Amino acid sequence: MTPTLDRLIASTTEVDPPLAALDLPTLRGNAADLVRRAGGTPVRVASKSVRCRAVLQVALGEKLTGADGFRGIMAYSLREAMWLARHGANDILMGYPTSDRGALAELSSDPELLDRITLMVDSEDQLDFILDAAGTTSLRARLCIDVDASLRLGPVHIGVRRSPLREPAAVAAFGKRADKRGFAVVGVMFYEAQIAGLPDTSPPIGWMKRASAKELATRRSAVVNAVQSEVGVLEIVNSGGTGSLEVSSADPVVTEVTAGSGLYVPTLFDDYRAFRPHPALYFALATARRPAPNIATLFGGGYIASGPASGSRVPRPMRPSRLKLLRNEGAGEVQTPVTGRAAATLGIGDRVWFRHAKAGELCERFAEVHVVDADGSRTAVPTYRGEGQCFG
Numbered sequence: 001m002t003p004t005l006d007r008l009i010a011s012t013t014e015v016d017p018p019l020a021a022l023d024l025p026t027l028r029g030n031a032a033d034l035v036r037r038a039g040g041t042p043v044r045v046a047s048k049s050v051r052c053r054a055v056l057q058v059a060l061g062e063k064l065t066g067a068d069g070f071r072g073i074m075a076y077s078l079r080e081a082m083w084l085a086r087h088g089a090n091d092i093l094m095g096y097p098t099s100d101r102g103a104l105a106e107l108s109s110d111p112e113l114l115d116r117i118t119l120m121v122d123s124e125d126q127l128d129f130i131l132d133a134a135g136t137t138s139l140r141a142r143l144c145i146d147v148d149a150s151l152r153l154g155p156v157h158i159g160v161r162r163s164p165l166r167e168p169a170a171v172a173a174f175g176k177r178a179d180k181r182g183f184a185v186v187g188v189m190f191y192e193a194q195i196a197g198l199p200d201t202s203p204p205i206g207w208m209k210r211a212s213a214k215e216l217a218t219r220r221s222a223v224v225n226a227v228q229s230e231v232g233v234l235e236i237v238n239s240g241g242t243g244s245l246e247v248s249s250a251d252p253v254v255t256e257v258t259a260g261s262g263l264y265v266p267t268l269f270d271d272y273r274a275f276r277p278h279p280a281l282y283f284a285l286a287t288a289r290r291p292a293p294n295i296a297t298l299f300g301g302g303y304i305a306s307g308p309a310s311g312s313r314v315p316r317p318m319r320p321s322r323l324k325l326l327r328n329e330g331a332g333e334v335q336t337p338v339t340g341r342a343a344a345t346l347g348i349g350d351r352v353w354f355r356h357a358k359a360g361e362l363c364e365r366f367a368e369v370h371v372v373d374a375d376g377s378r379t380a381v382p383t384y385r386g387e388g389q390c391f392g
Contacts, residue, residue, distance in 0.1 A: 016286070020362060022281050031058065044070075046076075052369055064088050093144060097120050120145075145187070149162075158212065162191065190220055224237055238256050264281040287348055296352070298337070323352060368382050
């Protein structure tokens with residue numbers, strides 16, 4: 001971490017904070033590590049964890065298609081997917097269902113977009129919505145079925161609340177109905193958030209992850225077989241996340257795994273045993289006032305990550321070392337006070353470097369990211385926001 005941050009600091013001295021900076025050698029190393037961990041299974045890039053077209057191109061090539069173990073994009077917004085397709089991406093899987101009528105109407109009228117984008121669905125109501133938005137009774141849109149991948153222990157639900165579809169028979173019946181209505185069912189997806197998104201912080205969590213992986217491996221195969229018996233061979237069996245690549249890719253029924261956060265490596269991924277974190281993305285704030293000898297107040301910084309409101313979602317000061325946020329103020333909308341021994345040495349304009357808790361969300365706060373190469377050269381590249389895009 002220190003050589004990376006040293007390089008970013010040295011290369012951005014002439015840039016006024018707030019600024020975001022990305023170390024290109026570390027990013028490339030993280031990309032290679034994701035491919036290694038996937039063990040030969042193609043890695044689909046989760047765009048929500050990147051939100052910068054230039055960074056997507058580092059993994060997928062200039063046309064956003066695939067290279068060196070990466071293949072395709074998992075988009076979070078249909079409008080985002082269409083935008084990326086018009087920039088060359090030809091294999092985009094929606095990670096979530098869409099309720100954007102205008103985007104669906106636009107998609108349905110463009111055969112090239114219909115060929116490049118696969119919609120995510122998990123209910124009959126969504127099929128009705130798609131056809132209504134398209135203004136037709138039949139649409140040969142590509143569909144992937146989202147299947148609940150949580151762990152059930154009696155009445156206890158461990159994992160996220162996503163799809164209502166879980167058991168093989170129910171998933172297959174839904175796939176059959178979609179096929180009869182004219183849709184092209186090409187895949188199924190299983191996102192095991194309780195494995196991929198949970199740090200290894202205790203023995204009980206380790207036990208839960210192993211139990212979940214065992215249960216899902218059996219059920220996933222049964223679901224795939226059941227669906228294929230109704231709609232034919234599936235192109236896509238998607239699973240996994242940055243925290244579970246080894247587990248998901250080990251299942252022979254899985255055709256691809258998804259990862260995105262592992263490119264930037266935010267603080268929420270510091271406590272995983274499956275890999276060693278190498279943070280690539282940081283941001284810097286400048287000191288604007290000194291309200292007390294041991295407190296420096298910085299401009300900006302209230303970049304709170306999504307998820308349950310807790311200390312794990314706030315940005316973490318990294319340099320100077322041993323700084324911390326004030327308990328009563330935290331990271332503020334316009335100003336962020338920090339305290340600690342090093343705070344007494346900060347003068348007006350001096351910088352404090354932070355890491356964000358979640359990956360791509362930081363890019364919603366900046367119009368550009370300063371990408372720094374091994375030789376210290378720096379290039380500013382636009383984020384989605386910098387390209388005038390806001391997808392929610």
